[in-house]
Amino acid sequence: MVAVLQTEGLTKQFGRIKAVQDLNLEVQEGDLYGFLGPNGSGKTTSMRMILRLIRPTAGRVLMFGLEVGANFIGIMQKVGALVELPAYYPYLSAVQNLEILRLASGGVAASRIPEILEVVGLGTRMHDRVRAYSQGMRQRLGIAMALLAKPRLVFLDEPTNGLDPEGINHIREVIQELNRKDGVTFVISSHLLHEVELTCNRIGMIKQGKLIVQDRLDAIISRTVDGLRIAGDPAAKAIALLKGRDGIRDVREEADGRIRVDCDASRFAELNAFLVGNGVTVSELTPARKTLEEFFLSQ
Amino acid sequence: MIGRVRRLVAGEFLKLYAQPFFYFALVLVFVLTLMAELLVPIFRGQKETLWRSYHSLQLFAYGFKWGLQVATFVLLIFSGMLFAGEFDRGTIKNLLTRPITRLEFFLAKCVTVTTLAALLYVFVFFVSMTYALWRGDLGPVWDDTQFIIMRSHEEIVAHARKAFVITFLPFLAVGFLGILVSNLTESSGYAVAIALLVFIFGSLVSGWLSDRTQQKIFLYYGSYAFDKLLVWSEGGTTRWNPDIDARRLYVSVPLLTIAAFVPSAFGIFRWRNISA
Numbered sequence: 001m002v003a004v005l006q007t008e009g010l011t012k013q014f015g016r017i018k019a020v021q022d023l024n025l026e027v028q029e030g031d032l033y034g035f036l037g038p039n040g041s042g043k044t045t046s047m048r049m050i051l052r053l054i055r056p057t058a059g060r061v062l063m064f065g066l067e068v069g070a071n072f073i074g075i076m077q078k079v080g081a082l083v084e085l086p087a088y089y090p091y092l093s094a095v096q097n098l099e100i101l102r103l104a105s106g107g108v109a110a111s112r113i114p115e116i117l118e119v120v121g122l123g124t125r126m127h128d129r130v131r132a133y134s135q136g137m138r139q140r141l142g143i144a145m146a147l148l149a150k151p152r153l154v155f156l157d158e159p160t161n162g163l164d165p166e167g168i169n170h171i172r173e174v175i176q177e178l179n180r181k182d183g184v185t186f187v188i189s190s191h192l193l194h195e196v197e198l199t200c201n202r203i204g205m206i207k208q209g210k211l212i213v214q215d216r217l218d219a220i221i222s223r224t225v226d227g228l229r230i231a232g233d234p235a236a237k238a239i240a241l242l243k244g245r246d247g248i249r250d251v252r253e254e255a256d257g258r259i260r261v262d263c264d265a266s267r268f269a270e271l272n273a274f275l276v277g278n279g280v281t282v283s284e285l286t287p288a289r290k291t292l293e294e295f296f297l298s299q
Numbered sequence: 300m301i302g303r304v305r306r307l308v309a310g311e312f313l314k315l316y317a318q319p320f321f322y323f324a325l326v327l328v329f330v331l332t333l334m335a336e337l338l339v340p341i342f343r344g345q346k347e348t349l350w351r352s353y354h355s356l357q358l359f360a361y362g363f364k365w366g367l368q369v370a371t372f373v374l375l376i377f378s379g380m381l382f383a384g385e386f387d388r389g390t391i392k393n394l395l396t397r398p399i400t401r402l403e404f405f406l407a408k409c410v411t412v413t414t415l416a417a418l419l420y421v422f423v424f425f426v427s428m429t430y431a432l433w434r435g436d437l438g439p440v441w442d443d444t445q446f447i448i449m450r451s452h453e454e455i456v457a458h459a460r461k462a463f464v465i466t467f468l469p470f471l472a473v474g475f476l477g478i479l480v481s482n483l484t485e486s487s488g489y490a491v492a493i494a495l496l497v498f499i500f501g502s503l504v505s506g507w508l509s510d511r512t513q514q515k516i517f518l519y520y521g522s523y524a525f526d527k528l529l530v531w532s533e534g535g536t537t538r539w540n541p542d543i544d545a546r547r548l549y550v551s552v553p554l555l556t557i558a559a560f561v562p563s564a565f566g567i568f569r570w571r572n573i574s575a
Binding site for chain 2: 072081
């Protein structure tokens with residue numbers, strides 16, 4: 001796999017505040033990369049540094065294997081971005097707004113404008129002034145701006161901001177289809193963990209400017225397993241048996257009568273055999289997972 | 300690079316033409332230019348006689364001088380908004396994440412200001428000249444008591460030509476003042492306000508300075524050129540300042556001003572973090 005985006009020791013300091021510290025991101029071609037973190041964690045600052053909107057204090061950025069600073073024009077021909085809130089000229093229509101960006105991009109056919117506006121669901125309102133658009137429509141226009149030049153790598157900063165559930169679903173489908181059909185790589189920054197979980201296949205988590213986790217989503221999910229949920233009969237006997245057992249951090253009965261056991265995944269089979277061997281009927285045994293949010297907060 | 304700058308300029312004019320204020324500004328320039336040609340002769344107590352009607356180039360001088368004053372404000376407002384407006388709306392980040400460099404973006408803005416200045420200049424010229432030719436007469440200026448030619452047609456036209464040439468570069472320098480101020484703040488409202496204040500304050504203060512000092516300020520040359528033309532078109536004589544002529548100060552002063560404004564503005568823009 002080719003890394004389409006790599007940051008090496010990317011750091012940004014504003015006075016005494018280190019907004020981003022030693023950030024080492026790696027995004028592979030075809031990834032749907034979720035860049036997660038709470039508000040103020042440094043996601044947007046990182047994106048701005050990657051796109052050379054702000055100068056890093058230290059570190060470097062490579063896209064498509066090339067240093068961005070020295071190959072800016074060539075690289076940016078393959079990149080699209082929506083950074084923070086969508087920005088537009090309110091007195092122009094969506095078509096005119098995109099025309100300005102088409103001219104700036106170069107090499108984009110005029111027919112691409114109605115095409116991309118259809119894709120994001122603005123086809124019927126494309127000639128209206130953006131001033132009259134709702135928040136959700138403006139967000140869609142921002143996404144159209146990022147996708148206008150058929151980029152190979154797209155940065156979307158909080159792309160579902162202001163969208164209703166239907167809109168969120170539509171944009172998710174657009175992203176996944178472009179990724180699947182055309183192999184477009186997406187870097188999606190968000191503080192909405194659930195949204196990223198539904199859209200992305202690889203995740204980087206940033207907290208207080210530091211990258212704390214970077215892995216495939218399925219690998220992260222497997223790390224969120226922190227115990228077992230058991231339906232055992234008799235439950236009281238099962239709890240008593242498990243409480244004295246080595247490697248078990250906690251045992252408690254949940255509201256639905258199931259037993260929650262905090263232990264490593266490596267102990268699951270052994271515990272099942274132990275309970276059955278001691279006369280407990282185990283009718284259900286499922287891994288208990290933290291939500292991505294709980295996992296993030298525990299880091 | 301030239302292709303990218305050209306495309307960016309096309310985008311700039313797309314934005315400009317879509318702004319209702321642009322047309323309002325043109326109407327304002329048009330009306331005030333005509334009003335100057337209509338009203339200034341009346342306020343100055345000039346009356347037409349059977350033997351002497353208004354001289355076209357005199358009317359032109361009134362119209363062009365006043366029209367250009369208004370056009371200067373228009374140019375200052377638009378150039379003041381050029382960068383600050385992009386920061387204000389956040390559209391700067393859309394543009395700078397395209398395959399263009401900051402230098403190209405900056406050059407496109409400079410070309411836009413130069414083109415807009417030229418368009419406004421030509422617009423004021425045509426409005427003032429069209430009315431002047433329709434309303435007044437060309438030819439020599441007559442003394443209506445002794446019926447002798449005071450100033451020949453060729454003399455006045457030569458001065459009109461000279462006044463026209465002298466005025467453009469100082470007018471253009473105003474546009475670059477706007478570009479500089481536009482890079483000092485991220486609010487287009489503040490940028491325009493600062494640019495107008497600097498311009499008005501500069502014009503007022505420079506009026507108190509000695510002639511020699513005033514000649515070092517680009518603001519001096521607009522009034523200077525058309526005041527001279529007025530004297531000639533009214534039948535009087537006045538010498539062009541030989542110092543200004545010999546050293547072509549009306550070229551070097553505004554050009555040096557532009558040369559100071561451009562790198563300063565680009566320096567600020569080049570090193571600025573885009574957090575809009």
